[in-house]
Amino acid sequence: MSETTFDGKFGDYGGQYVPEALMPAIEELNDAYQRYVLENEDGFMDEFRRRLRDFGGRPTPTQHAERLSERYGCEVYLKREDLLHGGAHKLNNALGQVLLAKYMGKERIVAETGAGQHGTATAMAAAHLDMPCEVYMGERDINRQRPNVFRMRLNGSEVNPVTVGRGTLKEAISETMRDWATNVENTHYVIGSVVGPHPFPAMVRDFQSVISEEARAQMREKTDGLPDAVLACAGGGSNTMGAFAEFVDDEGVGLYAVEAGGSSLDVDEEAGVAPNSASLSTGSEGVLHGARTKLLQDGDGQIMESHSVSSGLDYAGVGPELAHLVDEGRVTAVNVDDDAALTAFHRLSQLEGVIPALETAHAFAYLEEHADELGETVLVNVSGRGDKDLESVIEETSKRDIDIAPDMDAFAGGF
Amino acid sequence: MGNPALDAAFEGGAAFVPYLAAGDPDFDSSVEYVEALERGGADVIELGLPFSEPIAEGPTIQNAVVRSLEGGMTPDRFFEFVEALDVDVPLVCMTYYNLIYRYGAEEGPRPFVEKAAEVGLSGFVVPDLPAEEADPLREACDEFGLDLVFIVAPTTTGDRLDRIMDRVSGYVYVQARLGVTGAQDDVSGQTASSLDRLSEYDVPKAVGFGIKTGDHAERIVAGGADGIIVGSALVDIVAEGHENGDDVGAVASRLEEKARELKQGAERGFAQRAPEAERT
Numbered sequence: 001m002s003e004t005t006f007d008g009k010f011g012d013y014g015g016q017y018v019p020e021a022l023m024p025a026i027e028e029l030n031d032a033y034q035r036y037v038l039e040n041e042d043g044f045m046d047e048f049r050r051r052l053r054d055f056g057g058r059p060t061p062t063q064h065a066e067r068l069s070e071r072y073g074c075e076v077y078l079k080r081e082d083l084l085h086g087g088a089h090k091l092n093n094a095l096g097q098v099l100l101a102k103y104m105g106k107e108r109i110v111a112e113t114g115a116g117q118h119g120t121a122t123a124m125a126a127a128h129l130d131m132p133c134e135v136y137m138g139e140r141d142i143n144r145q146r147p148n149v150f151r152m153r154l155n156g157s158e159v160n161p162v163t164v165g166r167g168t169l170k171e172a173i174s175e176t177m178r179d180w181a182t183n184v185e186n187t188h189y190v191i192g193s194v195v196g197p198h199p200f201p202a203m204v205r206d207f208q209s210v211i212s213e214e215a216r217a218q219m220r221e222k223t224d225g226l227p228d229a230v231l232a233c234a235g236g237g238s239n240t241m242g243a244f245a246e247f248v249d250d251e252g253v254g255l256y257a258v259e260a261g262g263s264s265l266d267v268d269e270e271a272g273v274a275p276n277s278a279s280l281s282t283g284s285e286g287v288l289h290g291a292r293t294k295l296l297q298d299g300d301g302q303i304m305e306s307h308s309v310s311s312g313l314d315y316a317g318v319g320p321e322l323a324h325l326v327d328e329g330r331v332t333a334v335n336v337d338d339d340a341a342l343t344a345f346h347r348l349s350q351l352e353g354v355i356p357a358l359e360t361a362h363a364f365a366y367l368e369e370h371a372d373e374l375g376e377t378v379l380v381n382v383s384g385r386g387d388k389d390l391e392s393v394i395e396e397t398s399k400r401d402i403d404i405a406p407d408m409d410a411f412a413g414g415f
Numbered sequence: 416m417g418n419p420a421l422d423a424a425f426e427g428g429a430a431f432v433p434y435l436a437a438g439d440p441d442f443d444s445s446v447e448y449v450e451a452l453e454r455g456g457a458d459v460i461e462l463g464l465p466f467s468e469p470i471a472e473g474p475t476i477q478n479a480v481v482r483s484l485e486g487g488m489t490p491d492r493f494f495e496f497v498e499a500l501d502v503d504v505p506l507v508c509m510t511y512y513n514l515i516y517r518y519g520a521e522e523g524p525r526p527f528v529e530k531a532a533e534v535g536l537s538g539f540v541v542p543d544l545p546a547e548e549a550d551p552l553r554e555a556c557d558e559f560g561l562d563l564v565f566i567v568a569p570t571t572t573g574d575r576l577d578r579i580m581d582r583v584s585g586y587v588y589v590q591a592r593l594g595v596t597g598a599q600d601d602v603s604g605q606t607a608s609s610l611d612r613l614s615e616y617d618v619p620k621a622v623g624f625g626i627k628t629g630d631h632a633e634r635i636v637a638g639g640a641d642g643i644i645v646g647s648a649l650v651d652i653v654a655e656g657h658e659n660g661d662d663v664g665a666v667a668s669r670l671e672e673k674a675r676e677l678k679q680g681a682e683r684g685f686a687q688r689a690p691e692a693e694r695t
Binding site for chain 2: 015016017018019020023024025027163164170174177178181182183184185272285286287288289290295297298300302303373402
């Protein structure tokens with residue numbers, strides 16, 4: 001565990017900035033986090049680990065990527081979170097929180113989702129543990145991510161469209177907080193990333209740190225050492241913190257959080273729009289959705305609409321611990337643009353037979369551009385698989401000239 | 416700690432505290448609407464400075480926030496708005512912490528509070544700032560003589576109540592029910608128990624969330640509240656007038672009339688309490 005906080009602060013970041021009605025629930029959750037997660041009361045963590053193994057399919061492998069290694073002249077390893085049940089790292093956290101809600105005696109689950117991976121994981125965990133679940137999702141994201149919407153419904157969850165604002169993750173989080181404030185006495189809000197009020201950032205990191213715990217042991221086994229660099233894409237930052245947590249104390253391991261540079265790093269303050277989702281690289285300190293952290297905001301403190309080709313990274317904030325680690329110089333925040341991410345999506349699919357989530361593709365785009373600076377051994381966290389993104393990829397690729405992509409006209413007009 | 420203007424506003428025991436989002440739907444109309452509330456009997460006015468992510472608000476006020484932001488409302492425009500108002504009652508700024516925190520060149524809430532004092536505001540309500548995170552704002556309010564109002568929810572008990580009451584001044588905002596803002600068809604049954612829990616604390620108790628009619632106001636004040644806070648029922652009048660393209664003067668008249676209904680309801684409620692007050 002990289003850092004266990006009891007006051008919810010990571011340097012100046014973190015804290016608890018929520019409506020008063022939620023504070024007692026947050027105190028109750030904090031108490032449950034201390035007892036069940038940190039102290040394993042009633043064998044909670046044992047049950048969590050067992051279910052992660054039997055239901056989730058852990059451990060996921062760390063795979064040597066032969067063709068990428070050849071291409072970049074270094075040894076590239078892939079932590080295959082795409083092979084976790086549901087197809088993304090999100091299940092680690094969703095299963096942990098739904099199980100915790102059960103231990104706390106809650107009767108109902110609400111969650112928000114952007115790309116739909118967290119909603120899907122929560123719906124699966126809720127079905128597995130027999131808890132009613134409602135998921136809030138921006139209308140725009142519902143249109144971008146139909147397969148995941150269908151998966152949530154198949155698992156018995158309600159999907160509530162959010163139409164305010166631009167209809168993306170930011171609005172879905174606000175709407176889920178409203179539901180929680182109304183039904184706080186019997187409901188647990190499964191936040192999908194290392195964001196929100198304490199204890200969520202620390203608790204979600206702990207549930208996700210199984211990624212780096214396994215990867216660290218697997219790298220030792222395969223290479224007799226630790227990687228020189230770990231790369232993970234960063235939106236809210238849950239797979240990032242999961243992949244980094246157990247390496248934070250290993251000073252020889254470089255940690256790279258790869259953000260969505262979108263179409264540009266410039267912002268249009270007048271229109272309140274950032275054409276990227278790179279809050280670590282370009283954001284400023286502020287308070288949003290329960291925590292003080294780095295945000296995309298205008299000079300007045302109004303939150304900007306963010307952008308990424310990947311709806312899973314399309315969020316104007318980032319986890320407070322990650323913001324702190326970047327300020328401390330322990331984590332390097334970098335970014336790549338939409339075009340590079342899409343190209344990397346096709347490259348990984350062709351070279352390794354792994355179709356990555358568009359989120360994950362950002363990490364591979366950074367590898368393509370900076371492989372010679374990262375050292376001899378590089379570990380990339382494959383945070384999820386790309387099936388959910390195929391419609392977006394077809395649409396976005398056909399707008400661009402990506403020479404390694406297959407002929408996109410064939411997808412539109414038959415084969 | 417505290418501001419004499421707000422103390423005075425609650426002396427009568429039946430204060431009417433209306434809320435409108437400043438600049439909804441535009442600057443000039445909104446000035447007239449706020450002034451109409453005073454004519455209708457407002458004792459304190461809560462003015463919303465819109466934030467793009469109003470997590471404690473229901474649909475009515477969310478939509479008001481969107482209208483106001485689209486109309487160009489910013490923190491600086493908000494301060495101009497306060498200066499443009501011709502009202503004598505104390506004004507309380509209701510906004511989210513990020514706007515307070517980000518204002519001015521210096522980090523933290525002090526520049527915002529200094530400016531608020533300069534334009535004549537009396538205090539703040541900040542729905543996403545719990546007592547645990549409030550000390551920097553409390554200190555700035557003390558420095559400039561402004562009040563910091565806290566919300567007490569039906570779920571707030573024990574240590575949390577003490578923590579809030581250590582920091583509150585002006586009045587305490589008693590949230591009548593769980594959930595987000597929005598007008599309701601009846602008075603929440605949770606109000607009485609919330610007022611009971613607060614009875615030992617010597618600060619005016621104003622009840623909000625869901626109050627819509629003079630009858631609601633009457634029952635809540637009769638039940639022991641020192642004031643009522645009404646937002647969505649008034650914002651609905653602004654929204655309807657805007658959607659129908661009504662004349663600003665006509666909308667202002669309807670707001671004044673609604674304000675009078677609510678104020679008179681509060682006074683009737685207080686009259687019912689008077690014999691009890693005389694006995695004690």
